[in-house]
Amino acid sequence: MAFASLKDVYIHQLQDLYSANKQARLTTQKLAAAAKDPELQKALEAGVIGIENGMTALDAMIKGHGESPTAEFCKGMEGIVKEAQAHALDADFTNDEVQDAVIITQYQRMVHYALAGYGCVKTFAKRLGHDEEARALEDCLKETRSGDLTMSELAMGGINKKAA
Template sequence: MAFANLKDVYIDQLQDLYSANKQARLATQRLAAAATNADLQKALEAGVIGIENGMSALDVIITGHGETPNGEYCKGMEGLVKEAHAHALDATFTDDDVRDAVIITQYQRMVHYALAGYGCVLAFAKRLDLDAEAKTIDKCLAETYEGDRTMTDIATGGINKKAA
């Protein structure tokens, strides 16, 4: 894709974020299945729903510009998903709390990537005076922050202490 203006960059980044969410959704489903703490499992399942909601919102925005959401493949999230598999899903653990602590770590790394993506496209939408899209993206960003805070609360509320 040739970038002629900020709108081109905006669409590209929306597509990249859609791809990132698509990859993170599957990884989060697998992390939820591997988690042993009930609160963690519930939070990860809620995370899957949040990711799906974000994907739906991005789909509407992208197709509204006459583009397809699947126009980009996010290599950044691909690496984070590989890390989640290597460190949380495929690794051997002798303690469930340690695995749960690692699951939170890997999930939060993926979430932080999404936070950066949503923050960038929000700034672009505002600059392009796409107020309705900015409002939708801001909602996705806020929900992603909330999911991140929930994971921090679960980690600091007991899992990290038990894992120590």
């Protein structure tokens, strides 16, 4: 794809973020199924809903520009998802709390990637005068930040202590 304008970059990044969310959703579902702590399971299930909300918003934005949401594949999230699979799901654990601590770590890596993506596209939307899209992207950012904070609270609130 040739980028001739910020709008081209914006649409490409929306598509890339849609792909990242699609990959993260499946992995988050797997992490939720593997989590042992009930609060962690609940938080991850809420994370799946948040990711789906983001995908819905991105889908509408991309289609509103006459493009396909599935036109890009996010290689960055592909690597993060592979790491989550290897370290949180396929690794051998003899302690459930240790696995839960690793699940939080891997989920937060996915979340931080999404935060960077949402922040960039929100800035592009504002610059391009797409104020409604910028507000929707800010909502996605807030929901994503909330999930990240919940994971930090779970880790510091007991899961990491039990894992130690």
